[in-house]
Amino acid sequence: MFPFNFEWIWDMGHMVFHGGLWYALAIIGMGMTYCVIKAAVDTAKGKGGHHH
Amino acid sequence: MDSALIPEGVKRAPLWKFLLSIAVVSVVLLWGVFAMLLCWIKGLNQTNMNNAYGFALWIWADLAVIALGGGAFFTGFLRYVVGKDLLKNIINYAVLIGFICYSSALLILAIDIGQPLRGWFIFWHANVHSMLTEVAFCLSVYFAVLTVEYIPLVLENRQLNKVPFLHNMAHNMHEIMAVFAATGAFLSFFHQGSLGGVAGVLYGRPFGYREGVLIWPWTFFLFTWSAAAAGPSFTIFVTRLTEKITGKTLVKQNVIDLLAKISGWMLTTYIIAKIAEPLYWAFVTAPSKGMALGQFYTQNPGSVYGYWILFTEVVVCGVLPALILITKRGRSNRKTLFTAVTLASIGVCINRWVMVLQVLAIPVLPFESWNMYFPSWQEIATTVLPVAYGVILIMISHRYLPVFPQERELNPVD
Numbered sequence: 001m002f003p004f005n006f007e008w009i010w011d012m013g014h015m016v017f018h019g020g021l022w023y024a025l026a027i028i029g030m031g032m033t034y035c036v037i038k039a040a041v042d043t044a045k046g047k048g049g050h051h052h
Numbered sequence: 053m054d055s056a057l058i059p060e061g062v063k064r065a066p067l068w069k070f071l072l073s074i075a076v077v078s079v080v081l082l083w084g085v086f087a088m089l090l091c092w093i094k095g096l097n098q099t100n101m102n103n104a105y106g107f108a109l110w111i112w113a114d115l116a117v118i119a120l121g122g123g124a125f126f127t128g129f130l131r132y133v134v135g136k137d138l139l140k141n142i143i144n145y146a147v148l149i150g151f152i153c154y155s156s157a158l159l160i161l162a163i164d165i166g167q168p169l170r171g172w173f174i175f176w177h178a179n180v181h182s183m184l185t186e187v188a189f190c191l192s193v194y195f196a197v198l199t200v201e202y203i204p205l206v207l208e209n210r211q212l213n214k215v216p217f218l219h220n221m222a223h224n225m226h227e228i229m230a231v232f233a234a235t236g237a238f239l240s241f242f243h244q245g246s247l248g249g250v251a252g253v254l255y256g257r258p259f260g261y262r263e264g265v266l267i268w269p270w271t272f273f274l275f276t277w278s279a280a281a282a283g284p285s286f287t288i289f290v291t292r293l294t295e296k297i298t299g300k301t302l303v304k305q306n307v308i309d310l311l312a313k314i315s316g317w318m319l320t321t322y323i324i325a326k327i328a329e330p331l332y333w334a335f336v337t338a339p340s341k342g343m344a345l346g347q348f349y350t351q352n353p354g355s356v357y358g359y360w361i362l363f364t365e366v367v368v369c370g371v372l373p374a375l376i377l378i379t380k381r382g383r384s385n386r387k388t389l390f391t392a393v394t395l396a397s398i399g400v401c402i403n404r405w406v407m408v409l410q411v412l413a414i415p416v417l418p419f420e421s422w423n424m425y426f427p428s429w430q431e432i433a434t435t436v437l438p439v440a441y442g443v444i445l446i447m448i449s450h451r452y453l454p455v456f457p458q459e460r461e462l463n464p465v466d
Contacts, residue, residue, distance in 0.1 A: 001175050001176045001177075001178060005176065005177070007177060011180075013180035013181060014178075014180050016180075017178060017180045017185060017186060017189065018178070018180075020186075020189070020242075021175075021189045021193065024190075024193045024235055024238070024239055025193060025196075027231065027232075027235050028193070028196055028197060028200060028232070028235065031200070031228055031231055031232060032200065034224070034228065035221060035224040035225050035228065036221065038220070038224045039217055039218075039220040039221040039223075039224050040217065042220040042223075042224070043216045043217045043220050046216075047216070047220060048216040048217070048219035048220040048223065
């Protein structure tokens with residue numbers, strides 16, 4: 001899973017499989033981080049105080 | 053008593069009735085949990101799996117729910133990436149059904165692997181030559197995507213939505229949902245396909261083995277295609293079932309019509325490929341491996357795997373629903389529509405059964421006989437468990453969350 005695992009080899013199989021995994025995880029992680037930070041900033045600005 | 057949690061402007065059953073229904077379904081759920089604990093505590097000797105059937109009822113159920121849950125990725129793709137805005141009225145339910153299907157698949161796998169405490173090995177010590185590794189990666193990450201897609205719906209609960217941070221959070225997640233939906237479509241394409249690829253690369257088992265493109269056998273593409281075709285049909289099936297149980301119309305006909313039409317054309321194109329591909333397999337691939345078509349369908353005990361199964365899958369549950377769904381008249385009639393989406397859903401389940409269990413049943417060596425299998429009650433109970441869990445989650449979500457945006461308009465409260 002990580003290059004520091006003892007069985008890791010820098011071959012095509014590892015790069016494609018794990019590249020795809022980390023690519024998808026990065027998108028989800030960055031997306032959620034963006035949502036949380038923006039929600040915190042919006043709340044601090046007083047947005048979302050009314051129910052609609 | 054819980055009216056403060058129920059979405060505004062909609063009517064729900066009395067609390068006692070709701071709790072009683074939950075209690076009834078929970079009995080089934082507890083039966084499944086008991087069987088699951090038996091499998092975890094005593095081991096896989098609780099199943100009827102053996103050396104011939106390393107894949108059995110659980111893996112079929114896994115592949116079936118993953119295909120049926122395909123409605124979430126494909127509807128999400130159509131709504132957020134292609135821009136079919138009308139589908140916003142059913143996307144919540146598609147996501148909920150997908151969430152249930154994928155969490156069920158992961159639960160079944162957690163039982164099936166025998167030692168769930170070592171479940172993380174597939175990530176940490178990944179075998180990059182296995183299609184199942186790719187399935188495990190995509191399945192887990194796509195479940196994370198579905199969770200991300202389900203969270204805004206939970207945050208839109210009447211009380212939670214009053215909290216400014218949660219309100220903003222739900223709003224922001226909706227804003228970038230296209231990114232998550234596109235990621236989900238990417239992941240789904242590969243794991244749906246790789247599940248088909250697993251059977252297609254079995255060169256020692258001519259019933260499953262297929263030729264293909266580069267490293268991908270034809271079954272890779274057929275599995276993705278069939279999930280995209282049958283998944284939306286299953287979403288319509290569950291929606292109609294929910295409407296029958298609640299006695300309400302929850303989604304407008306034009307929304308159902310659009311999704312049914314897309315599902316119908318996907319099913320039509322799939323079934324053309326599904327007829328063409330096996331013909332090539334039957335007359336070219338299988339004979340090149342020394343097998344004749346008749347050997348796959350005859351001389352098995354009780355004709356369990358006769359030609360009838362091929363006819364049922366391709367004609368009754370493929371051609372017939374496809375023809376109904378691509379015609380305006382077929383889609384407009386509630387009964388024919390319901391029949392078509394039911395058949396399409398059954399069809400994809402039969403396909404997964406054939407590609408998981410019939411593959412293992414057929415003898416491949418001259419001295420072998422057919423391998424027959426019947427699941428133990430523990431396997432059946434743990435397969436029914438996710439259904440009970442799904443029903444409970446749908447009941448809770450429908451009661452407390454705004455799953456159907458058109459419900460208020462279609463069912464005005466006096």
